[in-house]
Amino acid sequence: MIPVTRPFSPPIEEYHELLKGIWQRNWFTNNGPLVNDLELKLKRYLGMKHLLYVSNGTIAIQIALKALNITKEVITTPFSYVATTSALVWEGCTPVFVDIDSETFNIDPKKIEAAITENTQAILATHCFGNPCDVEAIKVIADKHGLKVIYDAAHCFGTKYKGESIFKWGDVSTTSFHATKLYHTIEGGAIFTEDPELLKQMAWRRNFGHKGPEDFHGVGVNGKNSEFHAAMGVLNLNYIDQILAARKQQSGFYDDMLRKAALQKPKIASDVAFNHAYYPVVFESHEDMMRVKNNLEKKEIFPRRYFFPSLSGLNYVKETATPVSDDIASRILCLPLYFELSEVEVDMICRRILRVLNN
Numbered sequence: 001m002i003p004v005t006r007p008f009s010p011p012i013e014e015y016h017e018l019l020k021g022i023w024q025r026n027w028f029t030n031n032g033p034l035v036n037d038l039e040l041k042l043k044r045y046l047g048m049k050h051l052l053y054v055s056n057g058t059i060a061i062q063i064a065l066k067a068l069n070i071t072k073e074v075i076t077t078p079f080s081y082v083a084t085t086s087a088l089v090w091e092g093c094t095p096v097f098v099d100i101d102s103e104t105f106n107i108d109p110k111k112i113e114a115a116i117t118e119n120t121q122a123i124l125a126t127h128c129f130g131n132p133c134d135v136e137a138i139k140v141i142a143d144k145h146g147l148k149v150i151y152d153a154a155h156c157f158g159t160k161y162k163g164e165s166i167f168k169w170g171d172v173s174t175t176s177f178h179a180t181k182l183y184h185t186i187e188g189g190a191i192f193t194e195d196p197e198l199l200k201q202m203a204w205r206r207n208f209g210h211k212g213p214e215d216f217h218g219v220g221v222n223g224k225n226s227e228f229h230a231a232m233g234v235l236n237l238n239y240i241d242q243i244l245a246a247r248k249q250q251s252g253f254y255d256d257m258l259r260k261a262a263l264q265k266p267k268i269a270s271d272v273a274f275n276h277a278y279y280p281v282v283f284e285s286h287e288d289m290m291r292v293k294n295n296l297e298k299k300e301i302f303p304r305r306y307f308f309p310s311l312s313g314l315n316y317v318k319e320t321a322t323p324v325s326d327d328i329a330s331r332i333l334c335l336p337l338y339f340e341l342s343e344v345e346v347d348m349i350c351r352r353i354l355r356v357l358n359n
């Protein structure tokens with residue numbers, strides 16, 4: 001079976017070693033030494049001044065919204081994982097969908113201003129598949145209208161823009177370390193901001209609002225993560241260069257094999273060091289996509305329709321027309337991409353795709 005992704009797993013002996021320390025200390029969660037170590041190492045690796053390690057990428061978005069006091073309309077993308085929208089609705093905000101650019105699959109900055117009303121407070125955009133949004137254009141619009149910017153950068157571990165981590169952009173940037181992401185801590189995520197006051201606030205919001213054992217700053221949530229998750233994160237960080245290199249090489253194999261096929265791939269922005277988080281391909285028609293998907297599944301190869309359906313059609317949002325997103329969503333497949341995927345397997349997948357498309 002070849003799934004769309006498989007979690008990276010470090011040697012089990014290495015995890016055992018770290019487990020021994022957790023047992024000796026008998027310190028399982030609540031800002032333990034491995035969580036602290038992971039936060040330091042991630043900051044160093046990413047070149048970020050601040051970072052909060054949290055329990056997942058969804059709570060990261062929710063804490064950001066709460067800390068920025070966003071409660072009304074938020075301009076967002078219809079082409080993302082459902083958590084981008086559900087986090088907004090869960091926090092009592094109203095998602096306002098702006099269609100995507102047909103070449104990058106990211107929110108189209110040219111269409112943002114038309115969606116701004118007196119109730120708009122923020123823009124929540126996803127760097128889709130690890131490919132940065134037009135962050136400069138979005139910043140100009142946000143500054144002009146006094147809007148906050150939050151980036152759902154769940155796909156972006158390792159992506160750099162102009163030589164620096166893409167996590168530097170936005171008032172707040174969030175990411176996910178879920179097992180399906182290229183760098184993971186089983187479950188987990190992180191929040192980034194360059195603003196020290198906002199950071200402090202998000203830190204107490206992550207820990208029930210605690211101000212010492214008997215006092216509270218305000219309303220908080222349980223957004224902490226455990227020593228067991230941090231241990232996986234510390235180990236996986238030792239392999240991150242290998243992980244990124246493998247994905248780049250595998251993507252290169254796909255590129256070579258599929259060169260002659262009529263497939264669209266996202267246009268990566270310039271000045272970007274891309275992390276090859278996914279290998280999405282857009283077919284000429286929905287029918288072609290479905291024929292390929294069905295054919296691969298017969299051979300136990302499972303690409304995924306990321307992202308389908310468009311979030312603008314969810315049954316808990318105001319339905320909005322987002323024709324570009326709907327069109328891409330109807331024709332896109334993410335092909336298998338994970339650390340152990342071999343060149344032979346990529347070759348086999350591509351041969352099948354080419355055979356279906358040439359028939």
Ligand SMILES: *Cc1c(COP(=O)(O)O)cnc(C)c1O
Pocket residue numbers: 055056057058059080081083084126152154155175176177178188189
């Ligand atoms: C994975 C993902 C999330 C959710 O992250 P979790 O850690 O699973 O909560 C949010 N947004 C996007 C775009 C994602 O891909």
